[in-house]
Amino acid sequence: MSENSPPQDAAVEIDGLDKWYGDFHVLRDINLVVGKGERIVVCGPSGSGKSTLIRCINGLEEHQHGRLVVNGIELRRDPAAIDKVRRNVGMVFQHFNLFSHLTVLENCTLAPMHVRKLPKAEAEDLARRYLARVRLAEQVNKYPAQLSGGEQQRVAIARALCMSPSIMLFDEPTSALDPEMVTEVLDTIVGLAEDGMTMVCVTHEMGFARQVADRVVFMDDGEIVEIDRPEAFFTAPRHERTKLFLSRILR
Amino acid sequence: MSALAERPRFAARIDPLRRLFASPASVLLTIGCLALLVWVLPDLLRFFVFDAVWTANDGLACRAPGAGACWAFVAHKLPYFTYGAYPLAQRWRVDIVFGIGAALLGWVLIPRAPARKFGGGLLLLVYPIFAFVLLEGAPALGLVRVSSDLWGGILATFVVAAFGIFVSLPFGILLALGRRSNLPVLRLASIAFIEFMRGVPMIAVLFMAATMLPLFLPGWLTPDRLLPPLVGVALFASAYMAEVVRGGLQALPKGQSEAAQALGLRFWARQRLVILPQALRLVIPAIANTVIGLFKDTTLVATVGIFDFLRSVDSARLDPHWAGPTITTTAYSFAAIFYFVCCFGMSRYSYYLESRWHP
Numbered sequence: 124m125s126e127n128s129p130p131q132d133a134a135v136e137i138d139g140l141d142k143w144y145g146d147f148h149v150l151r152d153i154n155l156v157v158g159k160g161e162r163i164v165v166c167g168p169s170g171s172g173k174s175t176l177i178r179c180i181n182g183l184e185e186h187q188h189g190r191l192v193v194n195g196i197e198l199r200r201d202p203a204a205i206d207k208v209r210r211n212v213g214m215v216f217q218h219f220n221l222f223s224h225l226t227v228l229e230n231c232t233l234a235p236m237h238v239r240k241l242p243k244a245e246a247e248d249l250a251r252r253y254l255a256r257v258r259l260a261e262q263v264n265k266y267p268a269q270l271s272g273g274e275q276q277r278v279a280i281a282r283a284l285c286m287s288p289s290i291m292l293f294d295e296p297t298s299a300l301d302p303e304m305v306t307e308v309l310d311t312i313v314g315l316a317e318d319g320m321t322m323v324c325v326t327h328e329m330g331f332a333r334q335v336a337d338r339v340v341f342m343d344d345g346e347i348v349e350i351d352r353p354e355a356f357f358t359a360p361r362h363e364r365t366k367l368f369l370s371r372i373l374r
Numbered sequence: 375m376s377a378l379a380e381r382p383r384f385a386a387r388i389d390p391l392r393r394l395f396a397s398p399a400s401v402l403l404t405i406g407c408l409a410l411l412v413w414v415l416p417d418l419l420r421f422f423v424f425d426a427v428w429t430a431n432d433g434l435a436c437r438a439p440g441a442g443a444c445w446a447f448v449a450h451k452l453p454y455f456t457y458g459a460y461p462l463a464q465r466w467r468v469d470i471v472f473g474i475g476a477a478l479l480g481w482v483l484i485p486r487a488p489a490r491k492f493g494g495g496l497l498l499l500v501y502p503i504f505a506f507v508l509l510e511g512a513p514a515l516g517l518v519r520v521s522s523d524l525w526g527g528i529l530a531t532f533v534v535a536a537f538g539i540f541v542s543l544p545f546g547i548l549l550a551l552g553r554r555s556n557l558p559v560l561r562l563a564s565i566a567f568i569e570f571m572r573g574v575p576m577i578a579v580l581f582m583a584a585t586m587l588p589l590f591l592p593g594w595l596t597p598d599r600l601l602p603p604l605v606g607v608a609l610f611a612s613a614y615m616a617e618v619v620r621g622g623l624q625a626l627p628k629g630q631s632e633a634a635q636a637l638g639l640r641f642w643a644r645q646r647l648v649i650l651p652q653a654l655r656l657v658i659p660a661i662a663n664t665v666i667g668l669f670k671d672t673t674l675v676a677t678v679g680i681f682d683f684l685r686s687v688d689s690a691r692l693d694p695h696w697a698g699p700t701i702t703t704t705a706y707s708f709a710a711i712f713y714f715v716c717c718f719g720m721s722r723y724s725y726y727l728e729s730r731w732h733p
Contacts (some may be wrong), residue, residue, distance in 0.1 A: 207432050209638040220633035224731075233647060234637035277635075286637060336624055 124149045131294055133192070134290050134321045140189030142175065149175050150186065151346045157290075162316050164332040164353075167342035168368060173325045174217075176342070177292045180323065181205075181212045184185045194289060210238065213283030217295040219275040221267035221282070227254065228263040239286065244287070253281040257311050273304030279312055284315075291315065293324040330374060333357060341365050342344040376431040404667010422707070443704045444696070453688045455708075458681045464511075464518060468529055471505045475536075483723065485730065502540065509533075522600035526681035528712075530600070534607055534672040534682065539665055541608035546615025551645065553620055564616070571613030576674050580606045584678045603675040611668045622653030639667040655731045662724030666717045684709050 134310075135157040142150040157163050163172045163178055175182040178184040179191060182205035191198045198350045222230050231250035231371075235241045241249070254260055257277035267275050276296060283291060293312065297305045304357045309331050316322060316335040326332065332339055332353055341349040349356070349365045360366045390586040392405045425442030448455075457465050478501055481493035487673045509529075510520035525533065552564030571579065583606030585722035587597055613637075626649060634648040654661070679705035690696075 183632055183635060186711075189579060191654060206638060206640065214633075215638035216629055216636075217631055218627075220627075220629035220651070222630065222633070224655065234639060237643050237647060238638040282637070327452055 133157065134159045135323070136190070136192040137176075137180075137224075138190040138192075140179065140191055141190075142172075142179065142184065142186045143347050144313050145368070146240050149345050150179070151344075153189070153347055155340065155347060155350070156265060157321065157323060159289075160321055161337045162321075162335050162340055163340055164336040165211050165323060165325045165340045165342060166329075166332065166368075166372075167348075171342040172345040174294050175344045176363045177214075177294055177323050179210050180290075180292055183214075201314070205286050210286070210287050210343055212290045212292060213288035214288060214292040215276070215283055215294065219267070219272070219279045219299070221275055221278055223267050226264050226266055227259065227270070230267070230278060231285045242246055250281070250285055250372050253284045256284075256314075271280070271304060272300045273307045276300065276304075276308045280308075280311055280315075289318055289321060291322045293326065295320065295325050295327070297326065297328060305357045320333065325366060327372060330358065343368070380565070382636070396625060407586075411608060421703075435702055436696070437698040441698075441700060443707065444698060445704065447690075447696045447704055448490045448708045450696070451687075451693075454690055455527045455683060456688050457529055458686055459524040460529060461518075461520060461524065461528065464520055466585070467508045467511075471508055472529075475501065475505065475532075490506070496595050498540070515616055515731055522598045525600060528683045529684040530670050530675070530680055534675055534680070535669045537604050538607040538611045538668045538672070542611035542615040542664075542668065543661075545608070545612040547619050548596070548605045548649065549616035550619035553616065554623060568616050570614045571610050576607075576610050577677055578730075579610045580674060581676050582606070583609075599679055603678050603680055605677065606720055607668070607672060610671075611664065614664050614667070618657050618664055619653065621660065622655075622657035623649065625656050626653050634717070658724055658728050658731075662720060666720050669716060670713060683712065 133156050135155070137153050137155045137281065140150055141148070146171075153176060155163075159368075166174050167175065173183055179186050180193060183283040184197075185200070194211050196204050196207050198208055221227075222233065225233065228250055230246060230256060232243065232246040235246040235249060235333055236243060239246075251260065254263055257280055259277055259281065260272060260279075262270060262274065267278065270278065294355075296312065297308050300308060302341075305328070309328060312322075312324070313331070313335055336353045338350055338352050340347055341356070341360075341362075343364045349360065349362050351361075356365075357369065360369055393400070395401050398492050421442040423442075425440060427444050430436060430444070430446035431450075433444070433447070435441065436447060453465070455470055460468055478493060478497040481487050481492065482706045484490075487493065498626065502721060507515070508517065509520065510522065511517040513519060519705055528530055541659065549568055552560045555561050555564070574582075580603050583602040587602045587605060600686050631644060631650065633712050634644040641692055672682060673684045675682050676688075682688070687705045687709045
């Protein structure tokens with residue numbers, strides 16, 4: 124399967140991964156290699172396991188079987204390995220998950236100060252730089268509740284970037300947004316992609332997938348059904364399930 | 375008034391007089407309440423203010439027919455109510471402990487005060503040791519030893535309450551985290567402790583502490599009378615605090631913890647920086663409830679022989695010099711006022727904190 128062949132250098136290697144919630148087999152024999160600098164879009168019907176898959180990549184979910192290597196570190200139950208992986212993997216959630224008791228600036232400086240042990244002034248400089256990049260330089264002293272959904276999600280992106288991750292995971296970053304705010308968030312992510320960030324993005328924004336994805340992964344019932352370049356994926360899907368999904372989502 | 379004119383629909387809500395007589399039921403209630411006030415208030419004022427005896431050297435004036443509350447008795451007994459049996463010559467030590475405690479508390483409780491963290495450190499780490507040494511005495515420092523058997527009155531009440539709050543907050547937080555832990559041993563131990571403490575009356579806990587604590591201590595260390603109830607109250611309050619804190623932890627969306635995890639914060643950093651600041655704020659009213667309950671529950675230490683404030687009021691009432699028909703009412707009224715002022719203060723402070731964080 125040439126489409127699935129990894130670029131020379133792997134950022135994430137997933138090899139025969141299985142996961143169960145009790146008796147429920149959420150992820151079945153997942154094999155995927157994400158190259159450095161590669162942009163992967165994961166799509167599929169709800170309940171197909173796509174969120175669970177990217178949550179495995181930074182150890183928010185445990186897998187029971189198979190190998191998962193991120194930046195050369197194998198994720199096992201070992202907390203030290205999980206810490207190391209998280210140090211270099213940023214994540215953006217569907218519901219932003221900003222810390223509501225902290226200002227925008229404090230949200231962004233918290234981890235740099237307490238994980239990377241940067242001095243406060245340095246962490247604030249860094250945070251202001253990334254907040255300016257997501258066009259929120261004016262809002263640094265506001266609390267999350269004072270921002271719109273789109274602004275909150277951009278803060279969440281800046282917060283993740285402040286840890287200088289080498290990989291970014293996006294878990295349906297625009298699904299909880301009002302339609303008019305989707306573009307501002309997607310533009311931010313596109314900007315990141317243009318700078319060569321490795322990213323794995325779960326999303327239903329097919330226009331976005333076409334624009335930035337190097338490969339599109341389609342999941343259904345906990346398995347990867349199809350992996351392809353976006354042109355091929357959207358114009359000539361090979362599997363019936365993919366066709367059905369696309370016919371429902373592209374209208 | 376112009377606002378009223380512009381919004382006539384809300385006039386009834388704004389004008390309190392009109393609201394009091396808005397409907398037949400309101401009229402009835404209003405008149406009923408007024409009648410109650412007219413019936414009760416004059417007698418209360420007469421007894422507690424106008425006919426009260428403010429100065430006297432013994433109970434004679436208070437025994438006069440028609441005399442009201444005997445405040446002179448309270449004034450005369452105030453040192454006893456404050457220090458209990460603490461030796462007269464050493465009471466300055468208590469005054470210093472009270473004074474510094476009040477100053478530190480003010481420093482820490484006023485949100486705009488400078489260097490509050492430093493103040494908090496002093497209050498939580500240095501002050502308890504300082505207060506203990508000064509109250510208990512240290513012959514090496516030239517301070518006569520005052521056995522805690524002699525501590526009484528407000529001093530005993532404050533020591534028990536402060537120790538209870540000081541221990542129950544952190545210990546309650548640990549128990550709440552333990553109860554939610556993934557480690558079965560930790561979870562079961564926390565559940566067992568909490569359920570046992572909640573399932574037993576506080577008096578039983580106090581008696582158990584008094585009889586069982588000596589068994590756990592080495593033979594040469596005989597605990598004085600105050601230590602067991604201190605431990606008992608603190609453990610009892612911890613169980614309640616744990617459930618309050620757990621409520622806050624449960625109310626916090628899971629995403630907060632996940633976001634902190636994804637940023638690489640480890641367990642304790644996550645709890646300290648992200649989870650607890652939010653969870654505790656959510657349950658400020660319930661924490662205040664527990665603290666106020668704890669403060670009033672300290673009166674139960676009297677059952678194991680501690681002369682706390684209420685017990686000293688209760689015993690002072692029997693002084694034959696002051697015996698009289700109004701003494702009991704006066705004494706208990708004073709006790710009620712004392713507890714009310716303390717608890718109302720805590721209640722107001724908790725409202726203030728709430729309004730600060732939930733504008």
